[in-house]
Amino acid sequence: MVQLVDSDIRTREVLGWKGLHVLHFMESSCSQKLRIFLNLKGIEWESHLVDLFTGENFRAWFLGINPRGLVPVLVHDGVVHIESNDIIQYLEKTFPAPKLIPAGYENEVAALLKHEDDLHLDLRTLSFRFVFAPPGPPKPAESLKSYALNGSGMVRGSKDHTREIQIEFWERAAREGFTDERSRASAQKFRAEFEELDKRLAKRPYLMGDTLSVLDIAWFIYAHRLSLAGYPFARLHPRVNAWVDRLRARPEFAREIAMPPESVTRLEATHRAHAMAGKMLETVAGF
Numbered sequence: 001m002v003q004l005v006d007s008d009i010r011t012r013e014v015l016g017w018k019g020l021h022v023l024h025f026m027e028s029s030c031s032q033k034l035r036i037f038l039n040l041k042g043i044e045w046e047s048h049l050v051d052l053f054t055g056e057n058f059r060a061w062f063l064g065i066n067p068r069g070l071v072p073v074l075v076h077d078g079v080v081h082i083e084s085n086d087i088i089q090y091l092e093k094t095f096p097a098p099k100l101i102p103a104g105y106e107n108e109v110a111a112l113l114k115h116e117d118d119l120h121l122d123l124r125t126l127s128f129r130f131v132f133a134p135p136g137p138p139k140p141a142e143s144l145k146s147y148a149l150n151g152s153g154m155v156r157g158s159k160d161h162t163r164e165i166q167i168e169f170w171e172r173a174a175r176e177g178f179t180d181e182r183s184r185a186s187a188q189k190f191r192a193e194f195e196e197l198d199k200r201l202a203k204r205p206y207l208m209g210d211t212l213s214v215l216d217i218a219w220f221i222y223a224h225r226l227s228l229a230g231y232p233f234a235r236l237h238p239r240v241n242a243w244v245d246r247l248r249a250r251p252e253f254a255r256e257i258a259m260p261p262e263s264v265t266r267l268e269a270t271h272r273a274h275a276m277a278g279k280m281l282e283t284v285a286g287f
């Protein structure tokens with residue numbers, strides 16, 4: 001569990017926040033995952049939006065809460081929790097009903113969620129190449145400077161290296177963009193994952209059996225984002241495609257992935273430009 005300690009936190013006001021507070025962004029995949037989980041649990045929470053498009057997460061106030069500069073963050077009665085999967089596992093323990101991690105499978109689920117999180121930068125590569133597709137560097141140099149300078153840089157009292165890894169990711173993207181080669185490598189990883197999930201779904205309606213679990217929420221979010229990127233689910237993984245459609249129809253899921261009209265317009269323009277250049281995801285990935 002990544003629960004921060006006092007010396008990690010510079011924005012001291014959060015220590016006095018009572019109840020459940022979530023710092024998040026509407027179009028962030030990890031935030032969507034957490035919000036769907038909260039909806040299914042029926043947990044009430046207070047919303048604090050952090051705009052990733054304008055770099056609010058790289059400013060001193062937010063870095064004073066999460067030194068990693070990432071959303072989502074949970075503040076529960078003044079205690080700061082980071083890392084979406086750790087937050088979910090913490091909430092599952094704190095609010096056990098309805099069960100979203102099958103009893104006795106806690107360690108297996110933790111390992112499977114860790115594996116999912118390890119693919120996050122691959123998801124981000126494909127998201128920035130095929131969904132958000134900003135015309136210039138994805139994060140301005142001044143934002144990255146503020147990112148490097150602010151916050152304690154400490155997690156659980158020790159120096160934390162996540163911020164360096166993140167800055168290196170964004171600086172590399174500014175230097176070389178999200179190249180065909182990198183995009184193809186990321187897409188191939190997902191293809192292998194979804195082939196496995198397709199096999200699982202041949203035997204059961206949800207990834208862990210007869211009932212929905214956090215694993216369905218986590219992989220739904222990846223599949224949904226990749227479908228926006230143009231990943232050909234219907235052709236490559238028909239069972240995954242049907243499962244995503246089923247979950248998408250549920251209100252607890254649907255309302256968290258709804259896109260504002262300006263994002264729909266931007267995405268349509270991006271797809272048109274990629275189609276004209278012969279650079280859709282399936283072509284670049286060689287699917």
Ligand SMILES: N[C@@H](CCC(=O)N[C@@H](CS)C(=O)NCC(=O)O)C(=O)O
Pocket residue numbers: 028029030031052057069070071072082083084085117120
């Ligand atoms: N392992 C982290 C990953 C969090 C993460 O990378 N969040 C993204 C949004 S999905 C973010 O905050 N990105 C910062 C940015 O785009 O500037 C978690 O699961 O919470």
